[in-house]
Amino acid sequence: MAPNVTIPEFQATQLDVIPAIASNARGTFRTHKTKSLKWRLVQLRKLYWAVEDYKNELVAALQKDLHKSEFESLLSEVDWVKNDCLFAIAHLETWAKDEKLGAPVVPATFSLMKFRIRKEPLGTALIIGPYNYPVQLVLVPLIGAISAGCTAVVKPSELAPSCAMVLKELVEKRLDANAYVVVNGGVPETTALMEEKWDKIFFTGSAQVGSIIARKAAETLTPVCLELGGKNPAFITKNANLKIAARRLMWGKTFNSGQVCMSQNYILIDRDSVPAFIEYLKEAYAEMFPNGAKASPDLARIVNPRHFARIKKMLDETKGKIVMGGQMDESELYIEPTAVLVSSTDDSMMREESFGPIFAIYPVHSLDQALNVANSVHRTPLALFSFGSKAENQRVLNEMTSGGATLNDAYFHGSVNTVPFGGVGDSGWGVSRGKASFDCFTHARTIAETPTWADALLRVRYMPYDWGRLKLMRRLTGQKPDFDRNGAVVKGFGYWASLFLGLGAKGVKGAFLRWLVVLASGYLWVEKRKV
Ligand SMILES: NC(=O)C1=CN([C@@H]2O[C@H](COP(=O)(O)OP(=O)(O)OC[C@H]3O[C@@H](n4cnc5c(N)ncnc54)[C@H](O)[C@@H]3O)[C@@H](O)[C@H]2O)C=CC1
Numbered sequence: 001m002a003p004n005v006t007i008p009e010f011q012a013t014q015l016d017v018i019p020a021i022a023s024n025a026r027g028t029f030r031t032h033k034t035k036s037l038k039w040r041l042v043q044l045r046k047l048y049w050a051v052e053d054y055k056n057e058l059v060a061a062l063q064k065d066l067h068k069s070e071f072e073s074l075l076s077e078v079d080w081v082k083n084d085c086l087f088a089i090a091h092l093e094t095w096a097k098d099e100k101l102g103a104p105v106v107p108a109t110f111s112l113m114k115f116r117i118r119k120e121p122l123g124t125a126l127i128i129g130p131y132n133y134p135v136q137l138v139l140v141p142l143i144g145a146i147s148a149g150c151t152a153v154v155k156p157s158e159l160a161p162s163c164a165m166v167l168k169e170l171v172e173k174r175l176d177a178n179a180y181v182v183v184n185g186g187v188p189e190t191t192a193l194m195e196e197k198w199d200k201i202f203f204t205g206s207a208q209v210g211s212i213i214a215r216k217a218a219e220t221l222t223p224v225c226l227e228l229g230g231k232n233p234a235f236i237t238k239n240a241n242l243k244i245a246a247r248r249l250m251w252g253k254t255f256n257s258g259q260v261c262m263s264q265n266y267i268l269i270d271r272d273s274v275p276a277f278i279e280y281l282k283e284a285y286a287e288m289f290p291n292g293a294k295a296s297p298d299l300a301r302i303v304n305p306r307h308f309a310r311i312k313k314m315l316d317e318t319k320g321k322i323v324m325g326g327q328m329d330e331s332e333l334y335i336e337p338t339a340v341l342v343s344s345t346d347d348s349m350m351r352e353e354s355f356g357p358i359f360a361i362y363p364v365h366s367l368d369q370a371l372n373v374a375n376s377v378h379r380t381p382l383a384l385f386s387f388g389s390k391a392e393n394q395r396v397l398n399e400m401t402s403g404g405a406t407l408n409d410a411y412f413h414g415s416v417n418t419v420p421f422g423g424v425g426d427s428g429w430g431v432s433r434g435k436a437s438f439d440c441f442t443h444a445r446t447i448a449e450t451p452t453w454a455d456a457l458l459r460v461r462y463m464p465y466d467w468g469r470l471k472l473m474r475r476l477t478g479q480k481p482d483f484d485r486n487g488a489v490v491k492g493f494g495y496w497a498s499l500f501l502g503l504g505a506k507g508v509k510g511a512f513l514r515w516l517v518v519l520a521s522g523y524l525w526v527e528k529r530k531v
């Protein structure tokens with residue numbers, strides 16, 4: 001049941017105030033107050049409590065916008081964000097600490113120069129979110145921006161209008177309103193925001209809009225993190241446990257009604273396994289929805305009539321056969337979890353990103369064929385899933401790339417909030433979540449510090465150049481390859497000497513341990529002989 005709370009009507013931010021909002025956020029960054037770790041931690045703690053205190057409003061808004069159940073709203077939005085806050089709070093000091101650079105990155109000769117990497121906030125960020133996880137997908141990047149010491153303007157999706165309004169109040173009432181602001185609106189407001197100068201843009205949404213954002217950002221050479229969609233394949237070989245595969249993939253397409261960027265678009269399955277797999281899908285459906293999917297309080301609805309029509313069109317245009325589901329009701333924006341048996345990559349079910357509770361089943365005669373099909377449908381999807389023997393799963397991982405992957409399950413790799421998450425190629429640039437979110441808004445600034453007294457040691461670099469000094473330096477510090485022009489390793493004197501002196505160990509630590517064991521054994525042997 002949605003909690004009884006009042007959520008204001010959606011109101012877009014006035015276009016003419018957007019430049020001032022951006023300028024104020026930039027001004028706040030220039031005060032340097034956001035760089036203080038103490039200040040960042042206070043903001044993160046405030047955000048944690050804001051999400052907890054606005055829990056009822058968030059759950060009600062998610063119910064209103066997406067008919068998301070309270071269960072899913074807590075699991076994948078409210079608790080998810082709170083856990084992310086707690087993780088950042090617990091680890092921020094470690095993440096933000098200067099990283100000392102020593103050997104082998106910095107040669108011992110330059111150890112005096114105290115090389116280190118300083119973790120600097122990039123500045124002022126723009127965070128643009130999608131509708132499917134309207135809370136999580138703007139607050140998680142915001143946690144990254146706060147942790148890094150950035151100021152930020154957040155633009156939630158206008159397609160989840162109630163969530164957008166709750167987010168505005170939650171952020172602006174509870175956090176430092178000079179540093180963190182929510183701009184509400186759609187294309188005109190986002191376009192106005194894109195006219196401003198940002199130090200980082202974090203965009204989650206469709207590849208089509210992602211490309212508009214990236215093009216605009218390129219004009220001012222603004223770095224972007226893009227979290228986009230994809231046509232994600234699932235592979236099922238004849239060695240898979242079909243019952244488990246069916247149940248797990250059904251979860252992947254029913255959680256948030258399949259409006260999950262990493263859920264499977266299509267399943268490439270060994271053709272002999274198709275009839276049994278369809279039976280197991282139906283079994284999983286009946287278990288999950290004993291009174292039918294429509295009657296279930298757990299199943300979310302499609303976000304709006306436009307997306308409903310988009311998904312319906314995929315089903316209307318398919319030449320395939322519906323083997324599970326197929327019912328829909330526009331008045332409720334309800335689409336039943338639906339599986340369609342297809343035979344061509346030109347089918348609407350294979351061409352489009354489903355981003356809903358529908359998916360294609362494409363029979364194949366071999367894993368070779370499955371890999372060819374998947375690579376031709378979308379070479380760089382956001383996710384892939386493989387259900388097969390260990391060797392087959394490894395082969396799928398080796399022969400097809402993806403942003404992330406889960407073996408023997410739907411997107412577990414994306415179900416843990418602390419693990420880096422992102423796409424590859426046209427399914428996304430950059431990763432976020434946990435420490436990755438901190439890194440996303442951080443500049444790794446290399447710093448060296450040359451002691452004033454050390455100038456004599458640096459004589460070699462100064463003009464007039466002195467060949468004698470250069471030769472000496474090259475003799476003392478120059479390195480030699482241990483390989484020849486054919487790429488083969490040369491086992492010369494150095495190789496055998498280090499093998500002998502290191503007692504066969506690879507690193508200094510290993511050699512030290514081996515010598516310790518040898519010396520201790522020798523000592524014990526001598527002591528034993530004395531008695
Ligand atoms: N990789 C990831 O983490 C995720 C990716 N997605 C992808 O997002 C898509 C669904 O989300 P939607 O909200 O429909 O995405 P969308 O791309 O339509 O909208 C995302 C944001 O961009 C703004 N926007 C839309 N058109 C714009 C334009 N012409 N110029 C400037 N801004 C514009 C919207 O107001 C919204 O805030 C799917 O393709 C899905 O795969 C969704 C969730 C997570």
Ligand SMILES: CC1=C(/C=C/C(C)=C/C=C/C(C)=C/C=C/C=C(C)/C=C/C=C(C)/C=C/C=C(\C)C(=O)O)C(C)(C)CCC1
Pocket residue numbers: 075076080132133259260261262414415416
């Ligand atoms: C607790 C004890 C035990 C073990 C318990 C176990 C194994 C619990 C397992 C829990 C699972 C599987 C939870 C799954 C949660 C899934 C989540 C939160 C999914 C989230 C998905 C999201 C956020 C999707 C995002 C989508 C995005 C970003 C998108 O569209 O792009 C033992 C070991 C049994 C015993 C002791 C107690």
